[in-house]
Amino acid sequence: MPTKWISRKDLKKLPDQWLKQYDVYAPIQNGHELAFQLVKESAQIVWDVPSNPRYPAKSLFLPQSEVLMSYDGILHSVEKVERPKVLFGLHPCDARAIRLLDHALVDEQNPDEYWKSKRQSTIIVSTACISPDESCFCTAVGGSPFNTADSDALIVEVEDEFCVYVLTEKGGVLFSKLPDAEDAQREKVEKLTKKVEAGMPKAFPKKKLHDNLLASFETDFWKEVSQSCLGCGVCTFLCPSCFCFDIADETVRKERVRNWDSCMFRTYSLEASGHNPRPTKMERTRQRVMHKFVYWVDLVGEIGCTGCGRCVKYCPVNIDIRAIAQDALHREFEGMKK
Amino acid sequence: MKNCYEPFPMHIERVVVETTDATLKSFELTFDRKEDCAEFFEKYNPGQFCQLSIFGKGEAPIGIASAAWEGNFVRFTVQKMGKFTSAIHAMRAGDPIGMRGPLGNGFPLGDWKGLHLLVIGGGCAFSTLYAMTKHILHPSHRAEYGEITALYGTRNSGLCLYKPVIEEWHNRDDMVVHQAIDVPEENWKYHVGFVPAVLEEIAPSPRNTVAVLCGPPAMTKFTLPVLTKLAFPPERIYTSLEKRMKCGVGHCGRCNIGHKYVCKDGPVFTLKELQELPNEI
Ligand SMILES: Cc1cc2nc3c(=O)[nH]c(=O)nc-3n(C[C@H](O)[C@H](O)[C@H](O)COP(=O)(O)OP(=O)(O)OC[C@H]3O[C@@H](n4cnc5c(N)ncnc54)[C@H](O)[C@@H]3O)c2cc1C
Ligand code: SF4
Ligand code: SF4
Numbered sequence: 333m334p335t336k337w338i339s340r341k342d343l344k345k346l347p348d349q350w351l352k353q354y355d356v357y358a359p360i361q362n363g364h365e366l367a368f369q370l371v372k373e374s375a376q377i378v379w380d381v382p383s384n385p386r387y388p389a390k391s392l393f394l395p396q397s398e399v400l401m402s403y404d405g406i407l408h409s410v411e412k413v414e415r416p417k418v419l420f421g422l423h424p425c426d427a428r429a430i431r432l433l434d435h436a437l438v439d440e441q442n443p444d445e446y447w448k449s450k451r452q453s454t455i456i457v458s459t460a461c462i463s464p465d466e467s468c469f470c471t472a473v474g475g476s477p478f479n480t481a482d483s484d485a486l487i488v489e490v491e492d493e494f495c496v497y498v499l500t501e502k503g504g505v506l507f508s509k510l511p512d513a514e515d516a517q518r519e520k521v522e523k524l525t526k527k528v529e530a531g532m533p534k535a536f537p538k539k540k541l542h543d544n545l546l547a548s549f550e551t552d553f554w555k556e557v558s559q560s561c562l563g564c565g566v567c568t569f570l571c572p573s574c575f576c577f578d579i580a581d582e583t584v585r586k587e588r589v590r591n592w593d594s595c596m597f598r599t600y601s602l603e604a605s606g607h608n609p610r611p612t613k614m615e616r617t618r619q620r621v622m623h624k625f626v627y628w629v630d631l632v633g634e635i636g637c638t639g640c641g642r643c644v645k646y647c648p649v650n651i652d653i654r655a656i657a658q659d660a661l662h663r664e665f666e667g668m669k670k
Numbered sequence: 671m672k673n674c675y676e677p678f679p680m681h682i683e684r685v686v687v688e689t690t691d692a693t694l695k696s697f698e699l700t701f702d703r704k705e706d707c708a709e710f711f712e713k714y715n716p717g718q719f720c721q722l723s724i725f726g727k728g729e730a731p732i733g734i735a736s737a738a739w740e741g742n743f744v745r746f747t748v749q750k751m752g753k754f755t756s757a758i759h760a761m762r763a764g765d766p767i768g769m770r771g772p773l774g775n776g777f778p779l780g781d782w783k784g785l786h787l788l789v790i791g792g793g794c795a796f797s798t799l800y801a802m803t804k805h806i807l808h809p810s811h812r813a814e815y816g817e818i819t820a821l822y823g824t825r826n827s828g829l830c831l832y833k834p835v836i837e838e839w840h841n842r843d844d845m846v847v848h849q850a851i852d853v854p855e856e857n858w859k860y861h862v863g864f865v866p867a868v869l870e871e872i873a874p875s876p877r878n879t880v881a882v883l884c885g886p887p888a889m890t891k892f893t894l895p896v897l898t899k900l901a902f903p904p905e906r907i908y909t910s911l912e913k914r915m916k917c918g919v920g921h922c923g924r925c926n927i928g929h930k931y932v933c934k935d936g937p938v939f940t941l942k943e944l945q946e947l948p949n950e951i
């Protein structure tokens with residue numbers, strides 16, 4: 333796939349051209365914060381995104397609340413023709429999360445058509461993260477601020493110009509008219525990549541972390557790390573790779589909807605008999621962390637946390653999943669079982 | 671669009687009050703659309719479940735209690751517990767209802783061919799074992815399996831499900847049925863005692879035998895060690911898990927234990943598989 337280049341001035345005009353054919357979603361200012369929203373014109377787009385917008389881009393594919401069916405005596409699927417979309421300006425960690433969610437929502441037997449149709453109609457154009465936030469740790473969990481793996485195109489800013497890595501045919505359509513990048517330009521990107529990556533955390537030893545966490549399962553470690561948790565669910569709602577949802581009936585609107593849900597809530601696994609397999613915040617915190625660092629690894633061979641830093645930054649009591657992982661790595665759990 | 675969340679429109683054809691206290695009722699559902707019926711029976715394997723759906727009350731996962739050869743209907747036996755189950759208990763023949771399924775894996779009947787079966791059940795969880803046993807007893811399948819021994823426990827005789835059919839089973843010469851109640855009753859001809867104790871007493875041989883166990887959590891918990899004591903290996907002991915569920919197809923995360931989703935990878939697991947999962951049941 334080709335690598336292209338474009339000046340800042342020209343890049344800023346590109347989305348206006350896309351808008352003729354596509355709905356464009358990009359970080360724009362929304363009150364006090366940035367959010368991935370539908371863009372009316374290029375001028376609205378915030379180009380220098382210092383850290384990940386708080387509200388994750390998964391909401392464009394798995395909205396916080398989504399109508400699945402309407403009811404008129406029987407339930408009918410709500411079929412929506414998805415308009416072609418460009419999702420622009422997310423960092424590679426968020427693009428990775430969207431690809432991870434494909435594993436969760438699209439299986440051969442029962443694909444989630446609501447997710448699938450939005451995915452298929454969207455071109456993902458990421459921007460490299462050249463000044464990662466202090467809560468970022470993508471490099472610890474198998475990613476990189478310059479990761480090209482999960483996007484249709486990746487844009488890297490170098491010295492007021494932009495290198496465009498076209499990564500799929502789908503992505504190529506948006507940049508077909510641009511000139512190819514020169515070798516000198518690519519070298520600059522490579523240098524920049526090395527420099528930024530060098531300032532970021534080292535990769536967790538994935539296997540050791542997996543095994544240590546499994547060994548910790550029935551120990552008081554979880555009591556310790558969950559002590560201050562409020563069970564507010566912020567960490568899971570804002571997490572780009574969390575996908576749990578509830579299905580509920582809205583009887584006045586006559587609709588069956590799905591809403592984001594959270595394993596950090598007490599009633600999440602409560603059964604009709606009163607039995608709750610995860611009765612306290614200890615089991616619930618354990619589930620959140622184990623799902624990311626153990627179960628995802630067992631299922632697809634990679635860590636299910638993308639290191640986006642949202643849960644670290646927005647937890648009201650500063651529970652830090654990086655610190656939990658580090659802690660688990662440096663303890664001896666064998667023989668600690670209760 | 672083939673929407674995995676959209677229920678088939680169905681109607682309740684027949685309601686059977688199963689127990690003297692009326693906490694358990696069976697509902698036989700028929701399909702409004704021929705193509706849904708064909709799709710269902712093409713996939714159905716005993717041990718699977720469906721999400722039953724009543725708009726306004728939501729959905730509940732319920733095991734399938736009928737064998738395919740019984741006809742173009744699907745039976746569910748429901749215990750009255752909370753919101754959904756109370757709503758269905760108030761419904762009658764002729765009422766409309768939704769159904770998604772069959773869901774989950776079901777029993778690996780193909781792998782059990784040529785083996786003897788020990789079927790142990792209690793409470794409403796007996797329903798899928800009932801469907802499976804009916805399936806196997808059908809003349810076209812019976813010869814594929816060895817001896818069948820069933821042990822079915824209920825708190826008292828009034829709570830026994832499917833009474834007429836269980837009576838017939840007692841009279842069959844190609845299976846042995848042990849029934850048990852917790853405390854003695856007048857005119858009771860069978861065992862008295864809890865399922866684990868009765869199992870120890872009848873002590874079936876593990877030779878070439880698969881044990882399938884479905885019951886309330888307490889029964890399962892105390893029966894598994896007895897099976898182990900009788901030398902059933904963990905990979906020959908099967909049980910069906912109940913977890914809270916929403917989507918039923920592995921998407922919503924609700925029924926997750928370890929790297930498994932009970933709705934999609936289960937609900938039927940071997941004891942060996944369960945031993946390898948985190949202790950979170
Ligand atoms: C695979 C499977 C097979 C089952 N088979 C049967 C059966 O054959 N007969 C039967 O009577 N019951 C069965 N159950 C249990 C039945 O699903 C629950 O009793 C029922 O969901 C309770 O719903 P409710 O609305 O009446 O109770 P509420 O307490 O009002 O439940 C609210 C919600 O909690 C969830 N929930 C609560 N308890 C359970 C539970 N134990 N399992 C799953 N979800 C739960 C449901 O999503 C429900 O919508 C089965 C459960 C599973 C997972
Ligand atoms: S667990 Fe935290 S850091 Fe990891 S992807 Fe989710 S929100 Fe981001
Ligand atoms: S954001 Fe923090 S306090 Fe809230 S549920 Fe998550 S870990 Fe607990």
Ligand code: FES
Pocket residue numbers: 914915916917918919920921922923924925926931932933934
């Ligand atoms: S019920 Fe949704 S994943 Fe199992």
